[in-house]
Amino acid sequence: MKKWTASRAPAGRVAYVNGRYLPHTGAGVHIEDRSLQLGDGIYEVAGISNGRLIDEEPHLDRLERSLREIGMAMPMERAALKLVMREMVRRNRVRDGLLYMQVSRGAVRRDHPIPDIVPRPTLIMTARAQDVEAGRKKLREGIAVITRPDQRWARRDIKTVQLLPNLLAKTDARKAGAYEAWLVDGEGFVTEGASTNAWIVDADNHVITRQLSHDILPGVTRRVILEAAAAAGQPIAERKFTVAEALKAREAFLTSATGAAIPVVKIDGTLIGDGMPGPLTRRVHMLYAQKAGIE
Numbered sequence: 001m002k003k004w005t006a007s008r009a010p011a012g013r014v015a016y017v018n019g020r021y022l023p024h025t026g027a028g029v030h031i032e033d034r035s036l037q038l039g040d041g042i043y044e045v046a047g048i049s050n051g052r053l054i055d056e057e058p059h060l061d062r063l064e065r066s067l068r069e070i071g072m073a074m075p076m077e078r079a080a081l082k083l084v085m086r087e088m089v090r091r092n093r094v095r096d097g098l099l100y101m102q103v104s105r106g107a108v109r110r111d112h113p114i115p116d117i118v119p120r121p122t123l124i125m126t127a128r129a130q131d132v133e134a135g136r137k138k139l140r141e142g143i144a145v146i147t148r149p150d151q152r153w154a155r156r157d158i159k160t161v162q163l164l165p166n167l168l169a170k171t172d173a174r175k176a177g178a179y180e181a182w183l184v185d186g187e188g189f190v191t192e193g194a195s196t197n198a199w200i201v202d203a204d205n206h207v208i209t210r211q212l213s214h215d216i217l218p219g220v221t222r223r224v225i226l227e228a229a230a231a232a233g234q235p236i237a238e239r240k241f242t243v244a245e246a247l248k249a250r251e252a253f254l255t256s257a258t259g260a261a262i263p264v265v266k267i268d269g270t271l272i273g274d275g276m277p278g279p280l281t282r283r284v285h286m287l288y289a290q291k292a293g294i295e
């Protein structure tokens, strides 16, 4: 595997930092940025398909909501933000990939309370290509997940940069040869994946995903799928499900901006259904792709 660190980014990549487009190599924020020192920041990840941002508005809606929940405003007018986002896609020549955007409370002398005189927020963005063929392989063959206790805080609906429990669970998954970790609450119900929403199809062919609350991130892909499914007459139930129910499910899948609806064919080593991606997962993926305008 190629060694990759930020200081050895592929040539030509451009980062956006507070109003400036900079070479990705060496682009940085202040050492006392509150996101860096205190996790006092919000982020978004949007897909790019055919050089176009996917679900741009709902991602901006969610960014605005997350910021509001931590007492922050958008760092600039929405129209201006969109210009920067699109400029990042263009300058990085991304055809299929991801845009990452982060807003932190800014750089100020380290202290826990939110400062009375709020500094200028820090806005950063990166854009990068994704391996399209690797994505197609996941859709064809499905992926495995493992389950882990959900050790996150009680406001998982806010897309904060504080991701330590998520990345520990995800690392366990990768070590176990799985793609994702499904996080499980104290009562045995799946909340969501470490960076994806979780879905199953039950014996009656009902598509099920957990209802929105403070317990999960309101996934943009989830939201668009619900709208597309409703329009196509495909019923979806929003309710909790246990790991035991998931193990007996006909199908399972996960959703996120990084891969639409990816079939889950194994949970904690147990095959789901016949161990192959199922028809309803494919239908949901197709409905999403049509609505979002991706291949």
Ligand code: PDD
Pocket (backbone or CB within 6 Å): 045, 192, 193, 194, 195, 196, 197, 217, 218, 219, 220, 221, 222, 255, 256, 257, 258
């Ligand atoms: N993760 N749940 C969690 C905890 C997530 O971090 C994400 C997204 C999702 C899916 O949301 P969406 O459909 O809006 O991508 C659910 C992004 C991709 C990330 O952290 O990279």
